[in-house]
Amino acid sequence: xxxxSIIEGNLRYALNIRTSIMVFREENYxxxxxxxxxxxxxxxxxxxxxGGCGCLIGAKTSQNTEGCPKGFFAxxxxxxxxFNEFLKEYESTNRR
Ligand code: SF4
Numbered sequence: 612x613x614x615x616s617i618i619e620g621n622l623r624y625a626l627n628i629r630t631s632i633m634v635f636r637e638e639n640y641x642x643x644x645x646x647x648x649x650x651x652x653x654x655x656x657x658x659x660x661x662g663g664c665g666c667l668i669g670a671k672t673s674q675n676t677e678g679c680p681k682g683f684f685a686x687x688x689x690x691x692x693x694f695n696e697f698l699k700e701y702e703s704t705n706r707r
Contacts (some may be wrong), residue, residue, distance in 0.1 A: 616675070616676045616677050617674070619673070620670040620671055620672075620677070621670045621673075623673035624667070624669040629672075630661040632687070634672075636672040637668055637669060638650045640684055640689070641668045641671075644694075644698075645661070645705075646658055646681070655667060655668050662680075664680040665679055672706040677681050
């Protein structure tokens, strides 16, 4: 992750100048991703302790060049099957 990209993401997020794809990433992936939750509550962070990158999700999803550390999305593509598979696996592991 380069510094320009981090600055871009934080500025876009702070100033609310996000494209629809940036909002889509957060709404349809991160806000449904167990890595962003702690004790059942959405933290707003891609939690490092859960295998994420540690970034603030609003800023992370507002970068043009950076993708999800788990490979669920990147600049202009999404992998819904991979994400759904991860959710199923996570759910079954945490039910045991
Ligand atoms: S792992 Fe990917 S989808 Fe999950 S919170 Fe982090 S950036 Fe979002």
